[in-house]
Amino acid sequence: MSQTVNPNPNVGLSQAVQKNKGESQWRVFFRRFARNKLAIVGAVIIGILVLTAILAPVIATHDPIYDQDYSSVLQPPGNGHILGTDDLGRDTFSRLVHGARLSIQAAVISVGIAVLIGVPIGLITGYFRGFWDEWVVMRIVDAMQAFPSLILALAMAAVLGGGFYNAMIAIGIGFIPTFVRITRAQVLTVRNLEFVQAAKAIGAKNWRIMFLHVLPNSMAPLLVQITLAMASAIIAEAGLSFLGLGARPEEPSWGSMLLIAQGYLNIEPMLAFWPGMAIFMVVLGFNLLGDGIREVLDPKLKR
Numbered sequence: 001m002s003q004t005v006n007p008n009p010n011v012g013l014s015q016a017v018q019k020n021k022g023e024s025q026w027r028v029f030f031r032r033f034a035r036n037k038l039a040i041v042g043a044v045i046i047g048i049l050v051l052t053a054i055l056a057p058v059i060a061t062h063d064p065i066y067d068q069d070y071s072s073v074l075q076p077p078g079n080g081h082i083l084g085t086d087d088l089g090r091d092t093f094s095r096l097v098h099g100a101r102l103s104i105q106a107a108v109i110s111v112g113i114a115v116l117i118g119v120p121i122g123l124i125t126g127y128f129r130g131f132w133d134e135w136v137v138m139r140i141v142d143a144m145q146a147f148p149s150l151i152l153a154l155a156m157a158a159v160l161g162g163g164f165y166n167a168m169i170a171i172g173i174g175f176i177p178t179f180v181r182i183t184r185a186q187v188l189t190v191r192n193l194e195f196v197q198a199a200k201a202i203g204a205k206n207w208r209i210m211f212l213h214v215l216p217n218s219m220a221p222l223l224v225q226i227t228l229a230m231a232s233a234i235i236a237e238a239g240l241s242f243l244g245l246g247a248r249p250e251e252p253s254w255g256s257m258l259l260i261a262q263g264y265l266n267i268e269p270m271l272a273f274w275p276g277m278a279i280f281m282v283v284l285g286f287n288l289l290g291d292g293i294r295e296v297l298d299p300k301l302k303r
Contacts, residue, residue, distance in 0.1 A: 032296045039292020045285025053100040062091035064098040064252040074268045083274050087260055095252040096274055102253045103282060106168055106237035107230035113172025114179050114229065119215075119222065121176075122183025127191055127210050133184075141177040149174045153236050157245040164237075164253070167246040171236045175229050182225055186218035193217075220297040224290050231286035238279055254279050 033039055052059060061082065069089035077084045083092040125133040144152065156170030190196060191214055199209050240246035241255025249256050254275040261272035 029296055033292060036292045036295055038288045039295070042285045042288025042290075042292060045281055046289055049100055049282055049285065050104065052097055053104045056097045056101055060091075060094035060097045062094040064090065064095040065250055067091065067094070074264060074271070076268070076270070084268070084270060086257070086271060087264060092257075092271065092274055095257060096254070096278055098252040099254045099257065099275065099278065102164065102247060102251065103234050103237070103278075105164075106171070107233045107286075109165070109168040110171035110175065110233040110236070111226055111229045113169065114175035115222075115226065117172075118176040118179025119183045122180040123187055123210055123215055123218075125180075126184035126187030127206070127214060137180070138184075141180050144174075144177045145181075149232070150236055150239055153240060154243070154245065157240055162245050162248075164241075164247040164251065167237060167240045168233075171233055171240070174236075175233070178225065178229070179222070182221055183218060186221060187214055190214045190217050223297070224294045227286050227290035227293060231283040231290070234279065234282055234286075238275075 061080070067090060069085065071089070072079065072081070072085050073087060073089045075081060075085045075089075081091050081093065083096065086092055086095070121137060125137045147155070152174040153167070153170045156173050157167050160166040160170055196209060196213055199213055204213075237246055237253070238255030238258065241253045242259045244259070247253035247256050249259060257275040258272055261268075261275070264271055
């Protein structure tokens, strides 16, 4: 990042550092983040999700796919099954725990695709402008955003075929326009600021200016969008799996668990409650974390 004081009003941390000369930007960030209780709650929820995904083989009491007990089908909690069993006698708790792994993969893979493609496109088009920006890239983005994200993901998944990873590619493609727009909007603001003009005046190359000055000073809204997109990715993956275009029914995906549970709502409604509650809590955690980051990076917030 440029050592010049960042005048971008969207970041805010540099302004705090100016008033606290002895503090680094990260120290100011964490100090402000610690004051936001809802953001802490969100971070704790996401932390629990990540730990659950990492320790799934240790935490799970049964194999989520192959450990089937046909004498204990659709059983309520008890008898060695903390949350009961499903229609094939598989342990609901173990499938829920292993489902955290697929949810983490859904969030990281799909959002990673969108960031790796959308951010460079937004950076280049916003910095250089011209015909390709106004009449090609942005018109394609407009056309893609004319479709609801889930509908676009459904269409892409149908084209690519079923399967978890194809669903992640489809969801990632659906998120690309959002990251293109956000990055481009930030770049259009930053590219005209004094420190960028000063870098141009001393003969710095465009690529150096873009990646060392413009992009780092455009990251605040992107960080917020990444956390919110991860929540949307988990919902989209569950939706595609529920419709049969994501994870296979035997895989311990929360969406697949809901697909199985829909046929037994009158018999064992708790079969749908647990994956539904897991999705709710994780999405809530990402949204609280995103809102917390937005407030931390707000320059109007009291230092």
